[in-house]
Amino acid sequence: MTARIKLLRTSTFRLAALYLILFAVSVSALLGYVYWNTAVLLERQTDDTIRAEVQALADQYRLRGLRGIIDTIQRRSVDESGSVYLLAGVEGVRIAGNLTSLPDIPTDEASWIEFPLDVERGSGRERHTARAFHTNLAGGFNLVVGRDVEALRQFATIIRRTIFYALAIALVLGLGGGLLMSRNFLRRVDAITEASRTIMAGNMAGRMPVQGSNDELDRLALALNEMLDQIESLMGAMKEVSSNVAHDLKTPLTRIKARVEAALRSGSEDEYRAALERTVDESDRLLATFNALLSIARAEAGQSRGGLVALDASTIIADVVELYEPMAEEAGGTLVSEAPAGLTVLGDRQLLAQALTNLFDNALKYGASPGSTPQISVSGRIEGDKVIISVNDHGVGIAPEDRGRVTERFVRLDSSRTEPGNGLGLSLVSGVMKLHKGTLVLEDNHPGLAAKLVLPLHRADS
Amino acid sequence: MQLREPDSSVWTAKPTTQPMRILVIEDDREAASWLIKGLAESGHVADHAVDGEQGLNMASEGLHDVLIVDRLLPKLDGLSIIRKLREDGVKTPVLILSALADVDERVKGLRAGGDDYLGKPYAFSELLARVENLGRRSGEAPLETRLKAADLEIDLLTRTVTRGGKPIVLQPREFKLLEYLVRNAGHIVTRTMLLENVWDYHFDPQTNVIDVHVSRLRSKIDKGYDEPILQTVRGAGYMIRDS
Numbered sequence: 001m002t003a004r005i006k007l008l009r010t011s012t013f014r015l016a017a018l019y020l021i022l023f024a025v026s027v028s029a030l031l032g033y034v035y036w037n038t039a040v041l042l043e044r045q046t047d048d049t050i051r052a053e054v055q056a057l058a059d060q061y062r063l064r065g066l067r068g069i070i071d072t073i074q075r076r077s078v079d080e081s082g083s084v085y086l087l088a089g090v091e092g093v094r095i096a097g098n099l100t101s102l103p104d105i106p107t108d109e110a111s112w113i114e115f116p117l118d119v120e121r122g123s124g125r126e127r128h129t130a131r132a133f134h135t136n137l138a139g140g141f142n143l144v145v146g147r148d149v150e151a152l153r154q155f156a157t158i159i160r161r162t163i164f165y166a167l168a169i170a171l172v173l174g175l176g177g178g179l180l181m182s183r184n185f186l187r188r189v190d191a192i193t194e195a196s197r198t199i200m201a202g203n204m205a206g207r208m209p210v211q212g213s214n215d216e217l218d219r220l221a222l223a224l225n226e227m228l229d230q231i232e233s234l235m236g237a238m239k240e241v242s243s244n245v246a247h248d249l250k251t252p253l254t255r256i257k258a259r260v261e262a263a264l265r266s267g268s269e270d271e272y273r274a275a276l277e278r279t280v281d282e283s284d285r286l287l288a289t290f291n292a293l294l295s296i297a298r299a300e301a302g303q304s305r306g307g308l309v310a311l312d313a314s315t316i317i318a319d320v321v322e323l324y325e326p327m328a329e330e331a332g333g334t335l336v337s338e339a340p341a342g343l344t345v346l347g348d349r350q351l352l353a354q355a356l357t358n359l360f361d362n363a364l365k366y367g368a369s370p371g372s373t374p375q376i377s378v379s380g381r382i383e384g385d386k387v388i389i390s391v392n393d394h395g396v397g398i399a400p401e402d403r404g405r406v407t408e409r410f411v412r413l414d415s416s417r418t419e420p421g422n423g424l425g426l427s428l429v430s431g432v433m434k435l436h437k438g439t440l441v442l443e444d445n446h447p448g449l450a451a452k453l454v455l456p457l458h459r460a461d462s
Numbered sequence: 463m464q465l466r467e468p469d470s471s472v473w474t475a476k477p478t479t480q481p482m483r484i485l486v487i488e489d490d491r492e493a494a495s496w497l498i499k500g501l502a503e504s505g506h507v508a509d510h511a512v513d514g515e516q517g518l519n520m521a522s523e524g525l526h527d528v529l530i531v532d533r534l535l536p537k538l539d540g541l542s543i544i545r546k547l548r549e550d551g552v553k554t555p556v557l558i559l560s561a562l563a564d565v566d567e568r569v570k571g572l573r574a575g576g577d578d579y580l581g582k583p584y585a586f587s588e589l590l591a592r593v594e595n596l597g598r599r600s601g602e603a604p605l606e607t608r609l610k611a612a613d614l615e616i617d618l619l620t621r622t623v624t625r626g627g628k629p630i631v632l633q634p635r636e637f638k639l640l641e642y643l644v645r646n647a648g649h650i651v652t653r654t655m656l657l658e659n660v661w662d663y664h665f666d667p668q669t670n671v672i673d674v675h676v677s678r679l680r681s682k683i684d685k686g687y688d689e690p691i692l693q694t695v696r697g698a699g700y701m702i703r704d705s
């Protein structure tokens with residue numbers, strides 16, 4: 001019962017029912033047209049023929065008198081075309097024609113009549129229906145001209161019956177088909193609902209069933225599956241981040257604890273002091289990590305997107321280069337830049353500068369090939385509708401298989417573990433790019449790394 | 463977050479300025495008591511208000527040199543206090559102290575009438591340097607063309623620097639850095655203050671870029687002189703000797 005109600009409520013079923021009604025109406029119209037053009041038309045043609053014959057016989061009577069009409073009727077009565085003629089006197093006594101007697105005539109006036117007709121067939125007598133026109137000729141004579149319409153009537157009956165059955169079959173098929181169709185649809189929707197339930201219950205590996213027919217439901221299921229893949233990978237990344245956060249917090253906390261405990265055991269004031277100082281340092285580092293995580297989260301959430309203004313990236317490059325140039329020189333290397341004015345982007349000066357400083361920090365740390373000094377070059381240019389800021393070094397670079405990974409939070413490549421850092425630098429850069437609708441592209445600089453910030457060029461009129 | 467030297471030691475508080483009367487409006491009693499203790503050790507007098515209304519009443523008396531205002535307070539929030547004070551014509555410098563520390567929030571705070579903004583958690587030395595900086599600012603002469611610290615002189619019009627009468631050639635940024643240090647001569651200036659005021663950056667670069675710039679400046683103004691004028695205050699920042 002509930003299943004039936006559910007079925008009646010489905011939109012597919014309603015649609016099927018509507019189509020069914022439209023279908024029935026059009027089938028009826030078509031069959032009605034056929035009926036009109038066959039049975040009804042044939043009967044009308046018969047009537048027309050009879051009327052014409054009556055007219056012709058009446059003319060004969062008028063022109064040639066009784067003799068003429070009797071001759072014509074007798075001549076015509078002979079052929080077996082199913083025509084019926086009778087000329088009777090005033091009392092209804094047969095004068096000529098192939099009817100034995102005058103049928104019951106309701107009135108004296110001219111009218112259409114129908115009466116049973118016994119017909120001689122090879123095997124015996126058959127009772128047919130005749131349709132005739134009765135008229136009175138001058139002098140009181142009765143003239144009846146008609147046709148055996150049995151075949152016509154049977155034909156009409158067959159057509160009517162055909163129409164009835166055709167309609168019935170169409171309705172039954174349409175209704176059954178609609179029910180089957182919507183039941184099939186419902187079953188697939190139920191399968192999708194069921195799959196969502198298992199996924200919600202925690203089975204993230206579950207996916208929507210796909211039939212392979214590439215219909216609407218399949219496309220929906222495929223889209224949902226893609227979304228689930230994305231969610232699953234995001235959840236995986238989240239889990240990794242939280243376990244990384246836990247790990248990155250646990251390590252310094254363990255260090256602090258060990259140091260403080262050792263100091264307490266020693267009981268010496270100098271040890272206390274040293275332990276407290278190291279604790280302050282460790283907390284500072286922890287706070288820095290938290291701040292970096294918060295900055296990334298803020299940038300990725302696009303919270304301050306409203307604060308973006310049109311600015312020239314070349315001035316940001318110049319400012320940050322000015323800030324970092326002494327660092328490069330201190331390390332015995334160089335930092336050269338080439339950025340013409342007019343690199344207009346919609347941006348946040350602080351965040352873009354922070355992204356650049358992170359790239360410079362990396363270039364300073366890893367941008368020197370072993371035994372040499374960091375040679376860093378920065379360029380800014382316009383390519384099509386993009387502004388590209390590229391920070392290039394000649395250091396160890398990043399292996400192609402690691403390039404996708406290094407922007408994830410806390411990911412530090414083995415080669416960099418000896419350097420201080422928290423593994424959040426490139427995550428922040430990529431978060432800042434996300435906020436600016438840009439991308440961070442890491443390429444091989446042969447040798448070294450080319451880190452490119454690709455930002456949409458901002459045009460004043462757009 | 464404060465930038466530190468690798469060999470930093472905990473900074474020991476010592477008065478670097480005239481004693482000030484400071485109002486701390488902070489609902490976290492423990493945090494407030496540490497703050498007040500630190501200010502007292504640095505030679506200042508601090509009052510404490512535990513909620514927004516009490517804070518506004520106390521601040522309205524106009525008896526304080528600097529206000530330290532938390533943003534999230536019971537009864538009346540920090541920004542509303544500042545707005546009310548400014549509407550009533552109370553011009554006491556305000557340092558906003560808040561866990562809401564990103565640039566947007568900072569801008570909100572300064573627009574409301576705050577004079578400086580410090581994110582929680584903070585280093586006490588950073589807070590003290592900023593509070594003392596604000597305390598001095600209120601009595602500062604608005605227009606100066608020459609700045610002087612010991613035998614160092616800066617002409618802000620010609621943008622020239624001399625020490626003991628001998629000219630020193632500086633890059634524009636070095637000039638700006640020195641100008642800020644000299645304006646705060648005799649007082650500690652933290653690395654974050656330099657980054658904010660000289661470079662206008664409100665984030666922490668991972669490396670100690672400021673140290674490199676200061677050491678370059680030092681090599682230009684102190685090289686060949688027996689008494690260095692630019693001093694490093696361990697664990698806190700830098701200071702230009704004013705005499």
